[in-house]
Amino acid sequence: MNVLSRFLRYVRIDTQSDPHSDTFPSTEKQRDLSKLLLVELQTLGVKDAHLDEYGYVYATIPATSTKPNVPVICFCSHVDTSPDVTGLNVKPIVHENWQGDDIILPDDRAQVIRLSEHPDLAQQIGNDIVTASGTTLLGADNKAGVAEIMAATEFLLQNPDIKHGPIRILFTPDEEVGRGTQHVDMQKLAADFGYTVDGETLGTLENETFSADAAQIRIQGVSTHPGFAKGKLENAMKIAAGIVAALPKDSVSPETTEGKEGFIHPVEIQGGQDEATVDFILRDFTVVGLKQKADLLRQITQEVLQHFPNSRADIQITEQYRNMKEVLDKYPAVVDNAIEAMRRVGLPAEPRSIRGGTDGSRLSFMGLPCPNIFAGEHAFHSRLEWVSVQDMEKAAVVIVEIAKVWEEKS
Template structure:
């Protein structure tokens, strides 16, 4: 690909200006209609490449096929997948991407809010980017590299394969999903229609990395029913649901069991939403661990703390509801070693040091793996995601395109 004119960056700069933020409180599919604005662009661009079956379904999923061009009949169909939505944590409206060309290694102050500074000391991966071109937002929004970098890289790899028929590969399916950021990215995927045997999400971080292990994840919703009465006549009667919920939050440990105090393989109990009034209050949590046993242990801990708090409010009660979100995909991937081995080989062929990592989070690949599509996660080059300090480098995006093309070739060669 030495003389190839990459299209990933130009695509990316356009994609990030389309607001595709998902909404965790919505019950619609997709959670926000505006996600389809980008999906329609992708379908149009795929048609322009000559991929005639590209389609957007009613749920906001884009499916497309790059037909096989090999004489081998036994090459498995593989899928490349990225999500179009951006995180609800920071606004994605009005994104103004900036390319910092030939970055000199100094801290990057973002112009629309100079208090937002990407400091090298806080972003160690930047140390490998001196001389590269760094893309950021302007300081008031996230960038959207999570996961529009992956979307743009898949689109560029598709363009390369279509325009370079000498590169032999089996059937390749493309899948672009909505609502990954709210844990519903695979909710309406039609696995039979997709028709792939193995898959790869392009949604990872550092150059050369492949993630084959994720958190296992549950959500917990606690609805507290207090005892409400007029505050002027409340003595000995009122049991304020807001105070009960606050008591529960107050007893959670300050130095452990939270995202801000854990790392590596440590899990956590993390409150994400609190609303209500004196009569009723709702607390929402996400529970994370790398094992299912660890999840259950943390859920039992939270239930015990709730029971202890409620013991001081004899007239009140609470509903404790656990909802499964996703499970550690390593359980599935270990049964299909080729899907990881071939990706590691593809990374090495791009001249990179291949590194397997665990991710303290999840991807669409977590659920897809348990739906019958073993699906590790390949780097997209995105960093500091879910924040106004998000960044990606042009050069890392281009290497990701190269790796995607290599993956297709490795599967064909080893069939």
């Protein structure tokens, strides 16, 4: 399956999403890729492929099995790229037969991908590595997944002798800004189980994610003319800075945690001396852990406010997503069948927890149990992002094999 040509075509389309936008999708340019995918699906002969008003692409690969009760399986990837690094004018470079040397990105030679800093590269000797040119991200997160699903779709349609049940395809916008499933029509999707194709290392399957909340502290200070402020001014920006400065220095932060440890992470401060807001994300693998972090944030805020007696602060906690494992443990076949499919094609099939979330986190709680399988993307959200051509091809093979396993076991 030729995944590379699709991938190189897709990453050249700027689909960066915008967390500050109140439209859906958050950027109109995401539709540029969605429209292309629609045309490609229609060209392949997918009769029901369509793009809806929200920017979702839906399509069906009809069943080739005569068995009456094969579950409907969905494969899903997102078209948007991260707001963290520009996705405009991506110039993908294929480093063929890579032999372990440093990969210096030509448009900014300070950007170097080194084996010592990217240990997964140790498995890529002799493979073909795709990078950007140094001034943009690559967009493998998640255009690698999009290309893999499209390649698998083409392969299945061209090989109707392969037995499988009905397969739904779903391409979503705005996953990177936490809204990827906001307008998914679950009745239209009508799938029993799903897989997001948005993971990292070859042969991995993520069946556990963070649970996630957002927290916003809205601060009301006391404003007055700075020339006459003694004993009166209580600067809301200083209160905000004090709260951030009071966070633990050696724990409960992204830079000091790993594994199953959660964190409190400030992501934005806005305002002036009269009013200010501080936005945080809270992450933990359990809801109890999330509550503990929210309580710690409230405690820190109150301690800082003791030095500003005439100011006040309100904290709003908003649920973002929950650990998919709570749902997946009720449907073991959705993980077991993917593991078997990977092992059949010679991969280790390693279940992992991910220190993040996917569209599958939300889809699982919307009624579609949905773990995340590898797409091969690495160093995502950065100018050092890379992906292996061979890993992308293997992911497409795994998608086909998953469909076969579900049919065989039905």
